Amino acid sequence: MSGSTPAGDAATRRAGTGYPGVDPAPSAEAEVRARTESLGEMLASFSTNLSTLLRQEFQLAKAEATESAKQGGRGAGMLAGAAIGGFLTLLFLSMALMWALGTWMHVGWAAVIVAVVWAVIAAVLASMGRKQLDAMKGLPQTQETVGEIPPTLNPNKETP
Known part of the structure; x- marks a missing residue:
């Protein structure tokens, strides 16, 4: 055995190479953020993203209304x-x-x-x-994208 110790093997297996049920590494950025960010940081990020989304939807509605x-x-x-x-x-x-x-x-x-x-x-x-x-036609693109907002805010589903 080339310098391998039982403790070293256990550490390797716990890192994801041998134990079933142990995730080797976070598979998504969301998981990393969930583990590292505080609740306050998550809420701040959420409110920033939500206000950006609503601002963009308003701009889209304004552009479509102008065209109509x-x-x-x-x-x-x-x-x-x-x-x-x-x-x-x-x-x-x-x-x-x-x-x-x-x-x-x-x-x-x-x-x-x-x-x-x-x-x-x-x-x-x-x-x-x-x-x-x-x-x-009214505001077809705005109606479509506004309809996509509620599913995006659903915490039980993963968004792309």
Whole structure:
């Protein structure tokens, strides 16, 4: 036996090379922290991490809300354009009817053609505006990540 003592062999086995049930080394950083940090340090770390997480979630919600507001603004602008087009349609149709009844000549028919063009423009803008407003999705990523917070705080499960 090359200098091996029974006490040395026992120490080697206790370190994890021979005894079943004895963990050779902490397998995760969380286990090392659990063994070395005080409860106060753990709570401080938890509160720091939680406040960082909540701050990031708020920033994500703000970014998504800004994007949704821009999309809503574009849709509202197109609907406003449709409203102006509708107003001009009524204006030109009224003028066309007036001129057509008053003169029975070409000026009235010209006004009808202009009014029809404005009616087509109003219909296109209204369709595009409605499509833009229907495409708004709200805050999908924020809803998803906020839903992940409670399982993360569950102490019975290991988080990645």
